[in-house]
Amino acid sequence: MATSTMEFKIYRYDPDKDDAPYMQDMAVEVDFAIDRKLLDVLTRLKAGDDTLSYRRSCREGICGSDAMNINGKNGLACLTDIKDLKQPVVLRPLPGLPVIRDLIVDMTQFFKQYHSVKPYLINESPRPERERLQSPEERDELNGLYECILCACCSTSCPSFWWNPDKFVGPAGLLNAYRFIADTRDEATNERLDDLEDPYRLFRCHSIMNCVDVCPKNLNPTEAIGKIKEMMVRRAI
């Protein structure tokens, strides 16, 4: 058994009893033979203090629940290897969104922006009896887009989203906007581009690529945003 103590500094805030948030020092015995990921260790910490609050579900990086700020960088606890972490491990809620409690943020604004891009297929043509056809090459255009898990790591690492969360769609929303623009089955490309042609909604992106740096699914919102901008230029000439 390779057990050892891991040290943490964790953002704590319970509006029911705390006047203000604070950083709490916490430590826990971990067994490196069993505990691989940060979520495994959070589970141990919570077993010792059931008031520690965070979201989690699938523990395999597909549901997007356990996004948090880990040693200054956004990521998923369930995909973060503990052996690579510098101690004390500093855990904070995702930046830029209101904190509800401990590591749990209010994601209303994030989802509002996602919903604002009409994230659904728009095709008003009569429905064929069978599937709509799409070539493998056309389908490949959706790779790197449809895999988004809406964890918000990207948008909450983006300064433009911090300053204008109500006006700038943010990298996650824009990646999803492009997912439908790129879909050959979607008939609303022009309306989608019109909607984004706005000094804030799209053009607050200054390509600093924080989003690419933190995406736990290795997606590239900056590239998708670039493609939307390119399409706007192309249709203007």
Next chain:
Amino acid sequence: MSKQSIPVRKFDAVIVGAGGSGLRAAIQLSEGGLKTAVLSKVFPTRSHTVAAQGGVSASLGNSEEDHWHWHMYDTVKGSDWLGDQDAIEYMCRKAPEVVVELEHFGMPFDRTDEGKIYQRPFGGHMSNFGEKPVRRACAAADRTGHAMLHALYQRNVRANTQFFVEWMALDLIRDESGQVLGVIALEMETGEVVAFHAKATIFATGGAGRIYYSSTNAFINTGDGLGMAARAGIPLEDMEFWQFHPTGVAGAGVLITEGVRGEGGILRNSDNERFMERYAPNAKDLASRDVVSRAMVTEINEGRGCGPNKDFVLLDITHLDPATIMKRLPGIREISIQFAGIDPIQAPIPVVPTCHYQMGGIPTNFKGQVVSADGAPVKGFYAAGEVACASVHGANRLGTNSLLDLLVFGKSSGDSVIEDVASGDVTHRDLPADFAEFTLARLNRLNTQTGGSNVNETRLDLQRTMQKHCGVFRFKDMLAEGVDKIVEIEKAVARTEIKDKSQVWNTARVEALELDNLIEVAKATLVSAEARKESRGAHVRDDAPDTPENPNGRDDVNWHKHTLWQREGSSLSYKPVTMTPLTVETIALKTRSY
């Protein structure tokens, strides 16, 4: 305390759960114009449908000839003849329609060269009534569940469905006549308890895979719908049947899709032998899941396991073209690197059978209506997906039939609600005066408990007991012992104590309430399993061996029937299997082999 003590909100329908079946039902209701509330413990796209990988079955015949009747045959055979043939026919016939519909909703399926939906082979899916493997699993790489759940959520965004996100349903409301009138639920952000008073209530709460220590399931899969139903006097059907997926990552439990074997992956033991050739000469690695899981455990028990402790076998895809792996199985590669520390292009993946799916559940008919023991619908109550038992999976589910189940029965339950509301069959009946009393007493007990048991330790006790006493192979004495242990654990569950008393996002409280549901499921499972003195599908016991009279240990004379477990007195009753399909001939009982 009276009904004035908690706020009441009125809806035509309330759906509990926003995974695949809940979202599919919600589309029907929202587009059908019913005032609907969808409650979910998590944001909809975080529901566990998101983790499904390999595909959804439908006899589209996009790559080779296929027929819904063959699909039906495979499903009946896969169920070891415990599935109800009316529901199975309904599901398999509806499959092409609901899958095409999903494509129209925007689901990003992979494509064939002709631009049709890509299909791959999967365990137990055969052409021409069991002859040879057929490509029936419609896939979006190895992220089919993720692509499906997001497409369904997106369609609900379009339909303006009203979601109550991060609300946990606590109890079902029934009146004296037994009609279901809605649920009582807890808003996690505020701690507020609210009644959702509805004409119709659909349970789409998913499974309870977390009753086992080693599970592919998410933390949230705690059988909340089953617990609520059991506490409200609804029986649970066929709870002894749990699927152990052959390929969970050893140690981590994370799922590796059967689609890996569909794409050509091979299971090997420590002698590097493709051992499935001995157990299933025809289907080999693509035999049914119960068959493959037992073969793996037998290999391990007989000393041919791999690794320092000889406690896993290997799933080998190193012979596949890396381009195929990158295109068809990219998620599996990610998972293997993350959770097994190996790249499957270069080295085989260590795997063990891991608890994956509950075949049993709340008894329903193929319309998604919950039925009582005599087959009559429970007014106002519907269920779909893993929480329900239609029963299409019987004693063993075929891979990809779970995603199909949630589409077909999510839709049919929604249609039934629309019909029953329109006909006036279900209306807003008055809430009983004391409807909230039971739930508020539970919450109050939890808030005031001192010197009680620890939630985390009690849950671990429960999970380890299930793992040890009710696993892939079952033993008469172990089952009996397991029942005694669960009864002891039940006492600890009744006096759990939490330190966190906050009203705001109290996860300790949620976990304690989830444990109240897990214990009902665990008890139903062990009691039902202990009583069933035969081997069938996923339920295989040492005292029901393979004999000429009872091939594979299956005893059709005495045990070809569904179990019904009632919480009250933990009592059992049985009901016959429906052998008459809707339009075709009965698929007669036969010995099952692959």
